Amino acid sequence: MEKARLFLREEYAAIDPALPHWLSVLRSTGASECFHKHGTFFQHLVEVYRILKLWGAPDDVCRCGLFHSSYSNSYVNLAIFEPGVDRSRVKDLIGDPAEQLVELFCIVPRQELIHDMLLFRFSDDQLQEAAASDRSCKKSKLLLPDGFITVKNIRNGEDVRLPRRIVAVFVLLTMADFCDQLYNWQDNLFDNRDGELRFSGNHYWALWPGDVQPGLWMSSISRMGLLLKGLLNEEEQDNGICDAPAAIALKLPPLFDGCSKLLRPVDQIAARDLYLEAVGADLKRQGFDWIAGKLRGACERNPWIGEPHLVLAQLCCLEGAFEEAAVEAALGLERLLQWGTAWDKRVAWEAWIAWGRVLEMNAKEKKWPSTAWGMINLGLVK
Numbered sequence: 001m002e003k004a005r006l007f008l009r010e011e012y013a014a015i016d017p018a019l020p021h022w023l024s025v026l027r028s029t030g031a032s033e034c035f036h037k038h039g040t041f042f043q044h045l046v047e048v049y050r051i052l053k054l055w056g057a058p059d060d061v062c063r064c065g066l067f068h069s070s071y072s073n074s075y076v077n078l079a080i081f082e083p084g085v086d087r088s089r090v091k092d093l094i095g096d097p098a099e100q101l102v103e104l105f106c107i108v109p110r111q112e113l114i115h116d117m118l119l120f121r122f123s124d125d126q127l128q129e130a131a132a133s134d135r136s137c138k139k140s141k142l143l144l145p146d147g148f149i150t151v152k153n154i155r156n157g158e159d160v161r162l163p164r165r166i167v168a169v170f171v172l173l174t175m176a177d178f179c180d181q182l183y184n185w186q187d188n189l190f191d192n193r194d195g196e197l198r199f200s201g202n203h204y205w206a207l208w209p210g211d212v213q214p215g216l217w218m219s220s221i222s223r224m225g226l227l228l229k230g231l232l233n234e235e236e237q238d239n240g241i242c243d244a245p246a247a248i249a250l251k252l253p254p255l256f257d258g259c260s261k262l263l264r265p266v267d268q269i270a271a272r273d274l275y276l277e278a279v280g281a282d283l284k285r286q287g288f289d290w291i292a293g294k295l296r297g298a299c300e301r302n303p304w305i306g307e308p309h310l311v312l313a314q315l316c317c318l319e320g321a322f323e324e325a326a327v328e329a330a331l332g333l334e335r336l337l338q339w340g341t342a343w344d345k346r347v348a349w350e351a352w353i354a355w356g357r358v359l360e361m362n363a364k365e366k367k368w369p370s371t372a373w374g375m376i377n378l379g380l381v382k
Contacts, residue, residue, distance in 0.1 A: 004337055007050050008350055015053065022066060022093060029070075029080035037181040038209060038345055041080070044180060045070075047349075051176040051340035055253035061169055063098035064105060065176060071106040097248075105170060107153045108160060111199065113167070114174050117149060119223055120198065124262055127223055130230025131260060141234045143227070168231040168250055175224045175253065176340075182217035183345045185210040192216050195265030212346045213276060218304065219268045225259030228252065254338045256304060263302060271302030275344075279311055288319050306335030307344045307352065313359040317368040325363035332356050357381040 006012075012019040023046070026032075032042035049066040057065070067090060072079035081090055091099040122130070122142070130142050144164045153160050162170075186192070188210055191201025195216035229252060252259045278294035295312040298305070309332030316325035333356040336342065342349040358378050362368055369375045 001333075001337060003054055004340075004353065007053075008353065016059070018093075022063075025093060026066075026070075026080070031070075031080050034080070037185070038183060038212070041069075047180045047341060048173075048176050051179060052172075054337065054340035055172075055176070056251050057172065057176075057253075058248055058250065060095065060098040060101060060248060061172065061250070063094040064101035064169075065173060067094060067098070067102045068105055068173060068177065070102065101166075101169065104160070104162070104166065105173065107155055108151050108162065108170070109154050110170065110174065113149070113151050113162070114171060114224070115199070117151070118143065118167075118171075118227055119220070122227075124223070127226040127230060128262060130233060131226040132233075141237060143230050143234055145234075147234075147238060164231055164235055165248060165250070168228055168235075169248055171224055171228045171231065172250065172253070175221055175228070178217055178224075179221060179339060180341050183210075183215040184213045185215075186217075187215050195219050195269050214272050214305075214307075214344045216265070216268055216272065218302065218343065219263045219265045222256050222259075222261065222263040222304075225253070225256050226262060229259040263304060267301040271298040271305065271308075274298040274301065275305075275308050275311075278308070283315070283318065288315060291315060304335060305343045306332040306339070306356070307342070308332075309335065310352065310356050310359060313356075313363065317359065317363055320368075322363045322366045322368075326360060329356055329360035329363055333360065354379075354381060 006015050012023065016022075023042075026042055026045060031045060032040050034041035036044040045066050045068070048068060049062055052062040052065045067081075070079070070081045070090070081087075087099065087103065090102065093099075094102075126142060144167065147164050148161055149164075149167055150159050150161050152158070185206060185208055188206035189201065189203050190197070190199045191203055192198075192215075197217055197220040228250075232250060232252070256263065274294045275298040278291045278298065281291045281294070283291060292312060292315055295308045295315070298308040299312070309328045313325045313328035313332060316322070316328060333353065336349065336352050336356065340349070342352050344352075347355075358381055361381060362378075369378065
């Protein structure tokens with residue numbers, strides 16, 4: 001919570017003394033005026049940076065996250081800096097190692113690299129095998145046996161050789177990038193009804209923003225986590241040799257039990273549907289047991305999401321079950337702090353955190369409003 005509090009209070013200089021200046025520069029480029037999925041490009045850059053910081057990523061990787069698409073890339077046209085002109089300016093801002101990552105991130109065909117050449121190439125069983133913590137050094141390396149992969153520069157078509165560690169960095173960055181921006185509008189665009197996020201559909205007519213319900217992206221992130229863990233395991237087999245410009249020490253994000261578990265698409269769909277049934281229900285009509293059952297089912301099918309725990313905490317407070325409410329509020333907060341972003345993006349991550357703290361505080365004090373005006377009065381956290 002302490003790391004998150006610095007972001008919640010916007011105490012940016014305490015996070016990095018240079019961060020206020022970086023944000024000022026990004027605003028001056030017009031990033032806060034550019035569209036990005038469910039907000040502005042500026043908001044997206046800051047939120048990806050926040051996610052990476054809360055995941056414990058190295059400073060250079062976090063700085064890359066803050067500027068990650070600023071030369072434009074294979075996904076979006078958001079060149080707030082000219083790649084052939086402003087590189088020295090960006091280097092002066094965030095340092096040479098971080099700027100090198102930004103440049104690489106913007107010239108690789110990321111969909112082809114992360115999905116076609118890696119994520120979709122391997123089965124769930126293969127990814128789980130590669131990520132297994134007891135993987136023997138005697139086994140063959142499945143993911144990148146040569147320690148690198150070669151892709152084409154999207155600007156000039158030349159070969160770009162990416163060491164395994166850089167590939168791992170880009171997997172981590174893509175996890176943070178997708179976590180922040182995906183919701184069910186993209187599911188509608190790419191016809192992601194099966195939750196596998198294969199980008200196979202072409203429903204360009206999907207109206208923005210849609211109903212902004214939780215998207216079916218978390219199963220794909222769990223597979224990326226297995227891929228990331230597998231890449232780091234393979235590097236350990238090579239005795240930690242890191243063929244990368246300025247070795248970058250990576251740690252696994254605090255998701256899916258250290259990126260060791262897979263969330264099946266069918267489970268994420270079931271969890272979403274149960275959650276939406278519950279959160280749209282009428283307590284007086286459907287009753288506590290029916291709604292609580294839906295929420296507990298959502299948490300069981302997808303134990304990595306926080307929002308159903310917080311809705312269940314409120315339900316328990318209404319029923320006077322304060323001990324259970326405190327447990328559920330703590331679990332919900334823990335999950336949301338681990339992600340650094342919201343799954344249900346109809347409400348901002350900051351608001352979910354504040355609401356979770358209100359729930360936890362009142363549950364511990366064994367009190368809850370019994371009037372509409374009392375509900376409106378809620379807000380203070382200590």
